[in-house]
Amino acid sequence: MGINARRVLITGGAGFIGSNLAVFLKESYPSIEVYAFDNLIRQGSRENLPRLKRMGIEFIQGDVRSAEDMSRSPVVDVMVLAAAEPSVQAGIINSPVPVLETNLLGTIRSLELAASFGADVLLLSTSRVYPIERVNEIPYRKDATRFVWSLDGSNCPSGWSTSGLRPDFSLEGRRSFYGASKLGAEMLLQEYAGAGRIRGLINRCGLVTGPWQMARADQGVVALWVMHHLFDKPLRYIGFGGTGKQVRDCLDVYDLCRLVARQLECRERWTAQVYHASGGTERSISLTELTELCRQLTGRQLMIGSEPDTSQVDVRILIMDSSEAQRDFDWQPERSLNETLQSLQDWMVRERPMLERTLT
Numbered sequence: 001m002g003i004n005a006r007r008v009l010i011t012g013g014a015g016f017i018g019s020n021l022a023v024f025l026k027e028s029y030p031s032i033e034v035y036a037f038d039n040l041i042r043q044g045s046r047e048n049l050p051r052l053k054r055m056g057i058e059f060i061q062g063d064v065r066s067a068e069d070m071s072r073s074p075v076v077d078v079m080v081l082a083a084a085e086p087s088v089q090a091g092i093i094n095s096p097v098p099v100l101e102t103n104l105l106g107t108i109r110s111l112e113l114a115a116s117f118g119a120d121v122l123l124l125s126t127s128r129v130y131p132i133e134r135v136n137e138i139p140y141r142k143d144a145t146r147f148v149w150s151l152d153g154s155n156c157p158s159g160w161s162t163s164g165l166r167p168d169f170s171l172e173g174r175r176s177f178y179g180a181s182k183l184g185a186e187m188l189l190q191e192y193a194g195a196g197r198i199r200g201l202i203n204r205c206g207l208v209t210g211p212w213q214m215a216r217a218d219q220g221v222v223a224l225w226v227m228h229h230l231f232d233k234p235l236r237y238i239g240f241g242g243t244g245k246q247v248r249d250c251l252d253v254y255d256l257c258r259l260v261a262r263q264l265e266c267r268e269r270w271t272a273q274v275y276h277a278s279g280g281t282e283r284s285i286s287l288t289e290l291t292e293l294c295r296q297l298t299g300r301q302l303m304i305g306s307e308p309d310t311s312q313v314d315v316r317i318l319i320m321d322s323s324e325a326q327r328d329f330d331w332q333p334e335r336s337l338n339e340t341l342q343s344l345q346d347w348m349v350r351e352r353p354m355l356e357r358t359l360t
Helices: 016-028 045-054 097-117 132-136 177-194 221-230 253-264 287-298 323-329 337-350 352-359
Strands: 007-011 033-038 058-061 078-081 120-126 140-142 147-149 200-205 207-209 235-238 247-252 274-277 284-286 304-307
Touching: 007 016, 016 033, 016 045, 016 253, 045 058, 078 097, 097 120, 097 177, 120 177, 120 253, 177 200, 200 253, 207 221, 207 253, 221 235, 221 287, 221 337, 221 352, 235 287, 247 253, 247 337, 253 274, 253 323, 274 323, 284 287, 287 337, 337 352
Parallel strands: 007 033, 007 078, 033 058, 078 120, 120 200, 200 274, 207 247, 235 304
Antiparallel strands: 140 147, 247 284
16 A cells, blocks of 8 residues: 655654654655654754655754744645653653643644644654553562563453553543643644544554664663663663563564554544554563563673662553554554564664764
């Protein structure tokens, strides 16, 4: 199949997901024009510009919070909203205004632009829209290397399955400034769609990783773990006793790009519904398990520090059920965790001078 669109604009297009998606779409559908819109504020984003240029992707520097900047976009058929402040820690120590403005005002500006074009909108949201306390209240047990949900499918909370959280899991409760702003962005898209101003779709992404992720301590933990093993830099298990047993599901950015492409091929079915873009139980991993895989991959063994105190926005286990996306778009993740880690290492070895200059 093909994408029935001539022009696609990706906000946050010089970021990790945005740049990978721009390159993937241009490689998969050479006839379409792809535009990457980004303010280049995030550390490492400028390093993506040469690869965008090589692919014939036009870069537009601007801030999604600025209507004037957004007005520099050409008329497009589709907008993918990947611009965001992606750290769940944002707003805890410093003012929450930057994360709220980026994720809410930036969404409003983007939706207004899309409505003026008559463009369809795909919003990349997050698993962190789910309330912290409700997720942490799910019964669990401690195994040797990870925390494990201890429910067997009977008497389980609404919206939970043995494959993870479903899109109808309760949204009642506190979720962090980041999570609240992304949930607000989802609601805004649904209101614009309900008013007939746009046609849209929402992907709540789990932990997405892969090459070109400029990881830091508060965002991009898998890439950070691989990089610190390669570059012999310190790591710490933080929270829940400092044992490294907290669990996330992982999705290779390549598989996320595959899903988005499938969704773009059937835009006539978009009704502002929510899907999970996640690796599920098969690609879930704890920090302790990640440490062992990184040791095997790199041949290096680090002494991992321990900080037992838990952040007010952390969750013990976060695994999402992506069965609806698999069913509706004939999609499923292809890359295993080991393949993803290997691709990260290969990229980091190849780009080591850039990474050391940019991130260390």
